[in-house]
Amino acid sequence: MPAWLECKGTVMTEQGTITPSQICERLLQKGKAYNIEHNILPSVNAVADRLLARGTELTDAYVELHEKLGSHPSALEVFLDQLLSTAAFWNRERTREARSDRERLQIINAEIAKISASLYSLIEERNDLHNRSSFRSDTYYHPLDLIEKAAAKNYLYHCHIRDSLATLRGRYDLKYWPSIGDCLLVLSRDAATSKVSASDPLTEAATQGKRGSLADFFKTLFVTIEQNKRRNAGFLPDDFRLTDASLASLVTCALDLDPDEVVDSAYVKRLRQRERERVGTPA
Incomplete structure (x- = not known):
């Protein structure tokens, strides 16, 4: 103009x-x-x-x-x-929807903390039964087992990461790795201590x-x-x-x-x- x-x-x-x-x-x-x-x-x-x-x-x-x-x-x-x-x-x-999302995220984190802690307790109890009873269950025991299974359809994992992790697993036995239960305990604590915050200034305002x-x-x-x-x-x-x-x-x-x-x-x-x-x- x-x-x-x-x-x-x-x-x-x-x-x-x-x-x-x-x-x-x-x-x-x-x-x-x-x-x-x-x-x-x-x-x-x-x-x-x-x-x-x-x-x-x-x-x-x-x-x-x-x-x-x-x-x-x-x-x-x-x-x-x-x-x-x-x-x-x-x-x-x-704005009401955004507040609802924030409240829901806080509830979800609390649930994750609770459920992860329960899973940790159950896995520790299962490990105890494996060690002291005359029974075993065909379940994963190494954290890399979970990664391997979860990445079954991940092409990039198989091309770039899988062999390196397999080498590390062969070099270091189980005592060098965190247990699956320990990973769940960390997940529980992470969710329990997390603070929900806005991801941008407009949402915050x-x-x-x-x-x-x-x-x-x-x-x-x-x-x-x-x-x-x-x-x-x-x-x-x-x-x-x-x-x-x-x-x-x-x-x-x-x-x-x-x-x-x-x-x-x-x-x-x-x-x-x-x-x-x-x-x-x-x-």
Whole structure:
């Protein structure tokens, strides 16, 4: 798009006058058309439709966005793309699913710890019976037996590892190797002491609260903006910061909040203050 001159909420281009709202909505429509053409991201398009349908509520936010990002190549388009993606993939339903995944992973680790410890006890008891009774069971006794059996269909194992392990097994007898029971005991302790953590900053931001709330979405959006700044190899200027009122309007429309849930600038201001106090840096 040609370089434009700003004048009281309008932009002068070679083709005539265009408002910041029209610029932003054209970018939204462009992204939506691309997704439809490639049959991708319907959830992102749904958010774009919300913004397009509630454009009159976003006039001031669009003016501010254009003032702060319009002169930076690709910055305005990147911001809108990230807003759509964050609203599509980190809304309250998705965040609730993420919290459920975290809780399930904690339960699974606890079960693995418990079951592995039980298996260890059973294997040790079986070994004791093998050693003191007049009975044997045709079961694996060497940890490499398990590896060999588990890798039966692994071509790369047979081509590159199997012979080397067989050589080591022939060179060192059983006393040099951990028992199968010992391996299970380590597995149990590993699961019992593991700490479940988010694998990326957005997941961490969206799920750090004890209970899911709208604040989680704002925190995720803050992180998204920060990650897309130039100091992090993004397109947004490092000093980019939206006003509380613009953030409130954009999030209200992007999430299509009910009338009794609509947030205002005071809510965002309080949230930013809490985040500053929590991390010691500007939100």
